[in-house]
Structure formats: C-alpha cells, structure tokens
Amino acid sequence: MKTVYRKIRRGSVLPDSPLDASPGGPKCQRATNFEDQLDGDACKEAMSLLNHATDKFLDRKGLVDQDFTLLFDADISSRLLQKWDTFFRPNVIKEAKRLSSTAELSQLLLSAEGDLDEARIYDQEMASLLLLIHLLPTPPGGPKSPKIGACDAVERLVIFHKSCGSLEEHLQNNQHQHPYLLAVGRQKSKIDSFYITLDKHLIPCQANRFLGAFDELFKAHFVFNLSYDSALVSFYTFLQTTVYNIDVGKMKESPRVKDLRARLFNQTVTLS
Template identity: 80%
Template sequence: MFLLNHTTDNSLIFQKMRETFQHRQKLVNDPGRSVDILSSFPRFLDTKGLVDQDFTLLFDDDTSSRLLQKWDLFFKPHVIKEAKRLTSTPELRHLVQSAESSPGSDLDEATTYDQEMASLLLLLHLLPPPLRGLKSPKISACDAVERLVVFHKSCCSLEEHLCNQQGRQPYLLAVGRQKSKIESFYITMDKRLIPCKANHSLGACDELFKAHFVFNLSYDVALVNFYTFLQTTVYNIDVGKMKESPRVNDLRARLLNQPVALSLVSKKL
C-alpha cells in the first residue's frame, strides 16, 4: 500500500489498483465495516480513470462502453423526440434547443449546457423524481438537475464549494468559465473531488454512474428513475431483477420499439 500511495508512475498505480480490486470490493460491500474508501485508497483523488477501471473489472469492457457507444447514435435522438411531447416549459424548450444545436450555434453560452448534457437533462425531465408521500416535499425535475450536475465557475474556489456542500449522494461538479465550455469535471463525494478522465459531459456522466457501483452507493432518491433507466436500458445491468417504476418501463418500451433504428445501431456497433 505504501508503494501504491506514493508512486508517481501512472501505469504502476493502475496495476496496483487492479491487484487490490477484490480487497476494495470486500470493504465497500461489507455492511459491518465503516470504511472511508477514499482515505484508504487516495489515488482515486489524484489519478483519472480509476473509477472506470474498477467498473470494468466489476463487469466487462462491453458493459462499460455502452453509454458512450449508444447514446448519441440511438438514445439521444429518441429522448429529444419524447421530450418534445412533454408539456412545454421555458426550461424544457431551452434544453431541447441546446440538445438539437450544432457547434457554434447562437445560444447563450453562459447559461446553456452543451448538447450532451442537455440531452441527459431531458432524460431527467422524462423521468422526474418519484413522489415520496404526503409528508415529503415534492422535488421537480428542475430541482433534481443540481443533484446530478452543478456548474462551478473556474475563477471561484473549489474548497469553498466543498465546505458549503450538504451531505448528499455523488454528483458532477462541472468547472468552467461558462456552462457550454466546461474545462473539467469532478465527481463530488464525501466533500472530496474525484477527477473525471473525460472532459466532455457524456463521459463524465458515464463515470458518475459507474461510481455508484464502484463504491456501492445508493442512488439519490430524486434521480432513482434516471439512474435506473441508465442501468437497465443502456448498460443492461440487472435487467429483470432491478425494481423499475412504471415511468421507466413505459419510456423503455417506447424507445426500444424502434426496429429500424435498432437495426441500424446493431450494424454500426
């Protein structure tokens, strides 16, 4: 462990993290242990790509690559199509416009996320937070957005953001001068930052999803429908075993009832 925590050789870090993978999984899956996994394995905090490696070791290369391979080609256009059927709101129109925009489009770059993030946020609007009973406050899809991704201006202090953070499930911290031009992404977890290997929205969301499995974390209650759809419909994990809401079932049925599009996807993948 001393060598793992002190070496500056990236290839050696990845090798040692592979060798300690089974031990790490025992720690995060043992309900009787209260282990701060980021303190035990601090290389997650300074080495990009370790979350992706652990997820691939948990599953396989095919499962690990599904979101990046299938989103733009198949899921994104159908998510946009379904989102246009929702009751129109200024926020929804803004996201659709951004998701359909081409690079260099005349959009407000300071307040508009790029195509990839906009399309993912449209999925969140299609699968809003579930109702939690009469005594729990209702959370809208717009409110849930900041449980998935928070924009942070690159000129502002990251430490100050972490100090003000409330205890919550992991989310993306998107750092840049404006929303449309994010310079770096972090997974924010336990008031610490795990740097994302990806410097684009879809790749960062891919790593955020994977972190839940790597660290054995439950989904944020407001994002459970969103993450469940990604898990069962995009990554094909625990299909038929994972409890799904009627909204998730219905959206999957509508999206996958696209025989022509699916045949095109299978030929290209």
C-alpha cells in the same frame, strides 16, 4: 478504490434510498473479474500503501472506470459512450418534444439539438441526458422527503462552478448527500474540467466531455456501493437497465421507466 473510500468515509454514512430494497443495483455485492489478485506479502504491501496514500489515489484519474470494468466487463463499461449519440440521444429528444413546454425544457431541447449556440446551457450530450430527467419524473415524496421538480433534480446531478471560484468553499457549503458531477469552467457550454463530488471530496474525471464525465459518475455508484439519489432513482435505473443492461429483470422499475423504454425501442422498429 473501495479501500481508499472506506477510509475517508469513516463516520460519514450516506442515507439509503428506496432502491436499496431491490435485488440489483449499485449496492448489490458482486465478485470482480480481476484475474491477477494479489495475495500474501504482495497483498499486505499494497494495503499498506493504500492506507498511507489516500489523497494520492483519489487524485489519480481513471480508477473509477477501471474498477467498474473489473466488476462487469469492457463491453458493459463502454455502452453509454457507444450508444448514446447514435441511438438514445435522438430518440430522447423526440420523446421530450411531446412534453408540455416550459422555459427550461425549451432551452434543453435547443441545446440538445445544437440549433443555437447562444441558447445552449450545456453541450448536446449533457442536455439530452438532462432531458431524460424531465421524461422520468421524480418519485412521490413523503413527510421527510417532499417531491421535487425536474429542475431541482437536475441540480442533484450536475452543478456548474465558475473556474474563478474556490473549489474548497464549494465543498464546505454543499449539502448534497449523494455523488454528483461538478462542472468547472468559464461558462456552461465551455467546461474545463469535471469532478465527481463525494462526501466533500473531489475525484477528478478522466473525461473532458460531459458524456464521459457522467459515465464515470454513474460508475462511481457501483464502485463505492452507493445508493442513487431518491430524486434520480428512475433516471439512473433507466440508464442502468436500458443502456448499460445491468441487472435486467432484477431491478425494481417504475411503470414510467418501462413505458419509456418500450417507446424508444418501438420507434426504432417503426423507422426500420
């Protein structure tokens, strides 16, 4: 997948973020756990196939998850899907209820708890992930990158696209410089398909649910060595170190990330 992306990305360089100074994270060079590495003529043949089949490989589902698992292992790769609903989602909801109420936050809470179908903006899993953005404020801005609010940061993570609209037109009009999730469907609570949008290319997600699709989006950063969006650094760093347990102790974490992790796990100790 890296070879394919390197070809389509020539002449297009995504900007770095403050995370790049960290010794860990998605831009850290890693050795794969792939034992059956091709060599000799077999390797040359495979490389030739990749050079002439870019679109074919981009359309194949599951390659991002496959490459991520080669970088780490199956246990790390499965952690979000295994632990989010059972532990993180209920505790994130509890923490979000402590925030000052806003219309957007109230809608996300209703959706995360599944109380009212008509109030849902996304399904319970995705709504709880978006609550995490509200719990981890965007970093201070600067002259070239002013600080944005949580609602604007959400739009950098996932964009809803009505199934009757043109995907090509969306790609041409979008100005995002970092990968994000494109959710295509009739309405936000009924999504038909998901795509990772990257440099005006669509990579179809294997998952048909929000949590699985987001899992693939997160993994794409590591597969393609991409920086996190500066507005979502705390959000992604929390998931990386606290949920996936990647580069724990190496990543530069904000005090807010450390504090939220401590509170979430303290709740478990208190309840037990």
